[in-house]
Amino acid sequence: MKVNKILWPTDFSSNAEQALPYIKSLSQKYGAEIHVLYVIEDIAHHESWYGEFGKKRVEELMEWAPRIAKKRLNQICEKYMDDCPLHIKHISVGDPAQEILKLIEAEKSDMVIMASHGETGNFRFGSVTEVVSNDTGCLYL
Numbered sequence: 001m002k003v004n005k006i007l008w009p010t011d012f013s014s015n016a017e018q019a020l021p022y023i024k025s026l027s028q029k030y031g032a033e034i035h036v037l038y039v040i041e042d043i044a045h046h047e048s049w050y051g052e053f054g055k056k057r058v059e060e061l062m063e064w065a066p067r068i069a070k071k072r073l074n075q076i077c078e079k080y081m082d083d084c085p086l087h088i089k090h091i092s093v094g095d096p097a098q099e100i101l102k103l104i105e106a107e108k109s110d111m112v113i114m115a116s117h118g119e120t121g122n123f124r125f126g127s128v129t130e131v132v133s134n135d136t137g138c139l140y141l
């Protein structure tokens, strides 16, 4: 099997970082590119939020989000990817699971390695991982 592209979706949580050892060792083994993806959740589409914050506030937040996301993604990559010359950063806006599935398709990723949990990290299996794993051939470690 040849693995050219590995996708690491991260919500910047410490749970997401649990995937790193697997990503790094497989990328080294196959000389594969690592695609790092952060998805900005598009809260502007949740109309119920308007009541709480107001439409203008939500729009302001969504305007700031890409700048903050870019900064945090750079920081994460500086911290963990400095020994991975083949890493590519992606940011998108939308529903995290759907954006992960779209990027797998667009990049023809050979493998997605992600933790079962993210920033919420409660007892329940993470909802993003659940949707992505239902839609891909998946191996639980």
Ligand code: ATP
Pocket (backbone or CB within 6 Å): 008, 009, 010, 011, 015, 016, 017, 037, 038, 039, 040, 041, 096, 114, 115, 116, 117, 118, 119, 120, 121, 122, 125, 126, 127, 128, 129, 130
């Ligand atoms: P919840 O279902 O309440 O969100 P959770 O935060 O513990 O629970 P998930 O959101 O499913 O669990 O997170 C699991 C993994 O999904 C993360 O470790 C990360 O790899 C990926 N993920 C989650 N959110 C994002 C995001 N916004 N961008 C990129 N990857 C994400």
Ligand code: MN
Pocket (backbone or CB within 6 Å): 011, 118, 119, 120, 126, 127, 128
């Ligand atoms: Mn989450």
